[in-house]
Each structure stands twice: as C-alpha cells, then as structure tokens.
Amino acid sequence: MTTDRARAPGAPAAPASADPADLTDPADSAHSTGFAAALREAARIAVLSPSSHNCQPWAVAWARSEVSRVAAARVVDGEADGPGGGRGDGTYQYLVLGLDRSRELRSLPAHAVEMLLSCGLYWQLLLRALEAQGWTVDALRFADGPLDAGAARGAELPGTTWPRSWAALCVARLRGRGGAEAQPTNGGAELRALRAAARARRTNRAPYLPQPVRPALLDGLLAPSGCAAARDAAVTVRHLTSGADRAVFADFVAEHGGRDFSHREAWRETHAFLRADRARADASGDGFALDQLFGPLSWPSRQALRAALAPATMRLLGPVRYDRFVGRRLAHGLARMVRPTPVVVAMSFDRTEPTLADAVKGGARLADYWLCATAAGLALHPVSVVLQHEDLRAAFQSALRIPGRAFFVSRLGWPVTEFPCSPRRPADANLRRI
Structure with missing residues (x-):
C-alpha cells in the first residue's frame, strides 16, 4: 500500500460515502450478510479502545463494490485478480483502516504518532473480535512512508467512494473459517472473553x-x-x-x-x-x-x-x-x-x-x-x-x-477503586461501506 495511489491533482473528488450504518444490501450473499453482522459486533468491542483525549480518530471501510474490491486486492496482492479480486463469491472480505483527519489532534508534532497508535489500538481489537467470530486475517498491507509530522499520512483507496477526510493506513483481507459459514472460536468463548476485557478496560x-x-x-x-x-x-x-x-x-x-x-x-x-x-x-x-x-x-x-x-x-x-x-x-x-x-x-x-x-x-x-x-x-x-x-x-x-x-x-x-468509563460515539459511526 503506497501513497502514490492517491487522487491525482485535477481529478474529480470521490463521491460522498454511504450512510455509516448502511452495511447491508439486498443483493448481498448470505456470506456477506453474515460478515456484516460480525463486523457490527466487532465494532461494538473495538470502539471501547482508548485514544488520545478520547478523540476516537479511527475509521474503517468495508470494500463491497467491484471497484473497491479490485482496488483493495491490488493493494494486498499487487494484482486485481488475486484471491477475492472483484466481487467474487464473498469468500474473502476486505477492510481498510483509516485515520479520520477531521477528528485528529494537531497542536503538537507528537500527536502524529498518537493518532496512529490510537488507530492501531482500534484495529487490533476489531480484527481480534472478527477472528473470534471465525473471520481470519489472511493478509495485511500497511501504508508505506516515514513518520514525519509534515508528511502525508496514508492515502485514498483509488477509484472508490473514499471519504476525502480519511487517510488509508492498512488493508486487511479476511476469510471465513469453516467455508460459507464462519465458525466462532471455542463456541464463542473467545469473543465473550474479549468483550469482557474490553468493557473492563x-x-x-x-x-x-x-x-x-x-x-x-x-x-x-x-x-x-x-x-x-x-x-x-x-x-x-x-x-x-x-x-x-x-x-x-x-x-x-x-x-x-x-x-x-x-x-x-x-x-x-x-x-x-x-x-x-x-x-x-x-x-x-x-x-x-x-x-x-x-x-x-x-x-x-x-x-x-x-x-x-x-x-x-x-x-x-x-x-x-x-x-x-x-x-x-x-x-x-x-x-x-x-x-x-x-x-x-x-x-x-x-x-x-x-x-x-x-x-x-x-x-x-x-x-x-x-x-x-x-x-x-x-x-x-x-x-x-x-x-x-x-x-x-x-x-x-x-x-x-x-x-x-x-x-x-x-x-x-492494582487500583484501589473503580473508575468510570469514557464516553463513546456510536459503534457504527466510524464504519463505511464503499
């Protein structure tokens, strides 16, 4: 995943993103409908991640259109006809982690690191929750580039309805464990343990x-x-x-x-x-x-x-x-x-x-x-x-x-007393279908 795939100067801007809660489509296969439910559940856990000033700068896009799946496949595989390229049969699903620049802290150079750490915290909980539901990460590709405060961070996902305020940081390809119906790990025990730990944190x-x-x-x-x-x-x-x-x-x-x-x-x-x-x-x-x-x-x-x-x-x-x-x-x-x-x-x-x-x-x-x-x-x-x-x-x-x-x-x-949890935005506020 490289930054040189960003929209070229003079090219039309990407269309506005879909409603954040609109993750399903009547034309989806049962496989994709099952992934949408798993993604929502994972987001409810991941949104409990900590972030600097509790600003919650993370964003996640689910690639569903043919053009977005092809773009994601090129990032991960280097070619559009790799595993899961195009719409395919839904065996593979693609997620893109983004930094929402409209929510990031900017007053200090060190905030550039903190924002990416915050996104990484969220990403790990999201992917662990998906894995606990039977969706294994098959491949990951991170954005290239140095960590300079003034450098462009991430990129657009080319050719997609990519929100212009987002910077793409990582693309994940996931595959359902157990074929068409993803099988939860240990009968759901791992997901329950992860949910409990995230809520207690x-x-x-x-x-x-x-x-x-x-x-x-x-x-x-x-x-x-x-x-x-x-x-x-x-x-x-x-x-x-x-x-x-x-x-x-x-x-x-x-x-x-x-x-x-x-x-x-x-x-x-x-x-x-x-x-x-x-x-x-x-x-x-x-x-x-x-x-x-x-x-x-x-x-x-x-x-x-x-x-x-x-x-x-x-x-x-x-x-x-x-x-x-x-x-x-x-x-x-x-x-x-x-x-x-x-x-x-x-x-x-x-x-x-x-x-x-x-x-x-x-x-x-x-x-x-x-x-x-x-x-x-x-x-x-x-x-x-x-x-x-x-x-x-x-x-x-x-x-x-x-x-x-x-x-x-x-x-x-060892804490001497309980401490209140911080407020959170709705779990699906940071999700988009592209």
Whole structure:
C-alpha cells in the first residue's frame, strides 16, 4: 500500500460515502450478510479502545463494490485478480483502516504518532473480535512512508467512494473459517472473553495500591496475542520496578508534568475535549468529563475548576505566569500519584525513526498489552506529557535508559477503586461501506 495511489491533482473528488450504518444490501450473499453482522459486533468491542483525549480518530471501510474490491486486492496482492479480486463469491472480505483527519489532534508534532497508535489500538481489537467470530486475517498491507509530522499520512483507496477526510493506513483481507459459514472460536468463548476485557478496560487515574506486581505476572504481559496487526510489531517493553527508577520518573513528572499549560495551542486543544459533566460528555460521545480527570466534584468545585483551566484565564493571567503556577500544582499532584505506583511501563519502537506501519503496529501491540493487564486485574494510567514534547521525551529516555523511540509510558498497578468509563460515539459511526 503506497501513497502514490492517491487522487491525482485535477481529478474529480470521490463521491460522498454511504450512510455509516448502511452495511447491508439486498443483493448481498448470505456470506456477506453474515460478515456484516460480525463486523457490527466487532465494532461494538473495538470502539471501547482508548485514544488520545478520547478523540476516537479511527475509521474503517468495508470494500463491497467491484471497484473497491479490485482496488483493495491490488493493494494486498499487487494484482486485481488475486484471491477475492472483484466481487467474487464473498469468500474473502476486505477492510481498510483509516485515520479520520477531521477528528485528529494537531497542536503538537507528537500527536502524529498518537493518532496512529490510537488507530492501531482500534484495529487490533476489531480484527481480534472478527477472528473470534471465525473471520481470519489472511493478509495485511500497511501504508508505506516515514513518520514525519509534515508528511502525508496514508492515502485514498483509488477509484472508490473514499471519504476525502480519511487517510488509508492498512488493508486487511479476511476469510471465513469453516467455508460459507464462519465458525466462532471455542463456541464463542473467545469473543465473550474479549468483550469482557474490553468493557473492563479503563484509564484509571485513581491511586494504586503500593504492593508489588509479581515478576512472573509482568513477564506474562509481554506476550502478544499473535493475532493480526501486532504479529510482527518491532516494540520493546520495559517494566521499571526498582525504587530508584520510579523515584527518577516521579521527580521528572514533578518537574515537567505541567508543560502543556505553558503551550497555549496544545492546552486550547486539550481544553476543547473537557466536558462540564458526565451528561455533556455522554451527549458528545468523546472527550472527558472533569470528574474523570479529577475525581468526584461538587457543582461549585466543578464551576471553579472550569474557570481556572479555561484558555481565556490562562491568557488573561499570562503576565503573572498563572499557567506555570497551575502546571506546577497539577504536575506535583500527578507526581504524588506516580511515586507509590509499583510499576512504570514504557514502550518504545525499536527504530529511532519509525514508519507509518511501525506506529499502527505499535498501537496494536499496546492493545494486546492493555487487555492482558486488564484481565489480570491491573490498571494503567498513561503519563503522556513526558513524551509529547521532543526535548522531554529525549530527556526521559536518557534518564531511564529507554531504547529506541518511546511512544507510551504509564503507571501500572492494582487500583484501589473503580473508575468510570469514557464516553463513546456510536459503534457504527466510524464504519463505511464503499
């Protein structure tokens, strides 16, 4: 899959996409109708994936027309008459992962990585859920290209009704296990387990118990599922468990954890995803309620906090360095949460200059890790600020001897309390039939 297949300058734009929920067609075979049902079920699981600011930038297209199937077959096989080319008999199905540029974060160069990781997380859950329903990934082809903030990311799927705001990141060819009727794995037990883990997964910002996590359990988290997009991810995972390493990290967070507040564009973008309360968060389907970030709040406290964090307040009080004051207070509070946490987990690309494919695969690998940790009763709370600014990322990696290019760092431990789930858009809002 290469970026040189994008629409040529001067060519007509692709037609508008179909309604997102319109995945079926009266002319579909029973095989394709069964896949549509499986895709909807997989989407209900995958939509529970985490994403930066809970912006949910992923998109998925199901290639159903002859022209789109031919285009997808060319991407995967290099030729239109490969397995499943054209409409065929429905034995093969093609899905295309996209980044919806209308939903991506853009204020920092590091967001380019975070958006692709978010898409990779979603993609892995979607493909694992399909596999659990009997639809095996037969082939994958990722977009080519370096991971540069200014580079074009992904491409259109040529000749199709491809939404112009989407960037194609990966094409998957799937085949039903068991012939015309795909057979669920273990009678559906694998799907039920995956659904339960996805529903239980949280970004838990509450305190964690100080008790250690057994080395054998940590080692067990390192094994990828072997499924789909994470299969050959070039990722290194480090568990920082020594008191010295955790103290270094906590001190680093205390010193630098407020950086976003002094970066006005980044904070303005972040603040746009903060909702006044849970009802407004649920209505929007994305972002976070203040209670999800700061714990239960009374109505007066919530209003005061909204005013204190507003970009207008930061700008008005900028001359007296109010942004730095707020940043220091919140950074020290975060450091107090980090310090007693028994484990800090850091993930890094093996390459210092990862590609588009590396980033999507890294997200897929993270999905496996997070679900495995959730199944073990552990919780994670990413501390992304140390990676979102290039100088901080380099200093963090140097201080803690993290190899490659770090893309994820998080608290890991036993939570003392449940934490509310984040709101989600409808599961089929990101699906298209092309």
